[in-house]
Amino acid sequence: MDSPWRSNGDWLRAALHTHSTSSDGELVPRAVARHYGRAGYDVVALTDHWHRSTAPSTPELLVLPGVELNCALPDERDGHVLGIGIDRDPTELEGERRDLAATGEWIVAAGGVAYLAHPYWTGARPGGIELPESVTGIEVFNAGCELEVGRGLSSVHWDELLEAGALCPALVTDDSHHPGFDSDHAWTWIRAERTAPSVLDALRRGRFYGSSGPVIHDVESGEGEVVVRCTPARSVTLLCGRTSGTAVNAGRLGYRYGAEVLETTADDWIVAARLDLPGTAPFARIEVVDPKGRRAWTNPVWPA
Template sequence: MTNPFQTDGTWLRCALHAHTTRSDGELQPEALVDHYERAGWDALAVTDHWTITHPPARDGMVLVPGIELTCRTTAGVWVDVLVYGLDRELDVEPESYDSYPDLPDAMEFVAAHGGVAYIAHPYWTGVPMDVVVGLPAVVGIEVYNAGCQIECGRGLSSVHWDGLLDAGHSCFAVACDDTHYAGFDSGYAWTMAHVAEPTADGVVAALRSGACYASTGPRFDTIEPAPGGLLVRCSPCRSVTLCTGPEDGGRAMVGRLAFRHRARIVDRDPSTGLITAVAFAPPPGAAAARIELADADGGTAWSNPVAL
């Protein structure tokens, strides 16, 4: 379990789920890169269905090789998988569901060819999470998918995530736009990757080790050990939540009654009174925690689990 806030490196704002005309997206690959570059993002993984799109390289924008696979599961439902750093494509007929691989076989291939995998939009797909446990290459899930949220309100998969964590599995998270119509469904969700070098390999390594966090607005400044617990510093937020497992955890919030549990507000934004630092005293026996931030504009950020 890595804590990226305690190592040297640079944070990159990454778009990790986006489509171009090479699959079912509206923009040409170069135009999609233009779009995200103009909006100030640092890295883009084009994740076309079944094909690895390589837009022309350019300065100032890290382009991460990506692909979205669809696989069969024993549960009888399809699962989409985001893969980064894969060095070749699978031999699949894109228009034929019958030719799609079984999930374990596809993940064997991904692991053998340098890829790291995140299960896409589990809530939207309706996939039971036990089918992804123990698979090679799979390190996490897409905890938030903006496109699924915009279309039908099934973008948030934090319950799926906690189900895996509660059962003792390692699981990281990314948040993504799943852009098909840039401008309409882009700029809502991103993943901050903590990299030693601002390169595609650096981003893939961060995703592999969980040196990243997901966001639709708030920013983590630090998550670090403190006497008796954990200190979290962040952009101004209405609530900061310590998620440690069933039936307990911790939370600081502002607003009506300003309830607090196992938390002490250490710092506030002077003009708004919103929280910028919280010290948590985690429940006895808790081994790890993920942190969730909620800002005043409806944005959320999700850290990966850190050891307590």
């Protein structure tokens, strides 16, 4: 998995899970794209249910066609899979609900990148999902699911996959159906050129991080440690598996565990921290929480 902070390209703010009137959204595809363009986004993927929606790109906004397909998960759960960047309509599937691997294979054959959507909202058990080769990763946070029923955060599902050796990246999305109400709550920062091939390659290789607020300026991993620089934060945590991890918390009496604060703002919020990286950790990823409780999530990081 590539580090976005050590890659070439621009930082592109992306909305990768949106819906229009082509399925169950409130605005037509062009209006969805314009809405996100006005909000300062660089990339939007139109991911209607069982329909490939399109809208014209502009020099400022890259619009990717996509889809959200149903699939069969273990325990007879109904899963949803995002297909970002597909080049043909899924009408040939005739609504057929295939298993996760076969659904991902169709998306890949159609030129797209597959991600398992909102597993917590779906009701999938943590540890009960095996990610096939055809599916790149999952959504770790879905703002729409969080707003509706409080089931938008799938970090335990992600950690179980990472613990089992599936070192996959994870998206952060709105899943917007009603722009203006459930939009601009969560997004993915992609390191890429403003072209479809470059963005899709970055999604395949994990050159991005997700956020609902904080900006992560840099993550530098070396032997035995990780240094994080970010916008003001109340905590920075390195999650390293079921039994290990390190963290710093803001304030004069803020708790530190296997880590140290390197720099703070005048009012004592953290903007740089060094965290110990245990050599036996099966994976390592970072979460940053800002003073308002909003989060950012990196993909797994490893010593350089």
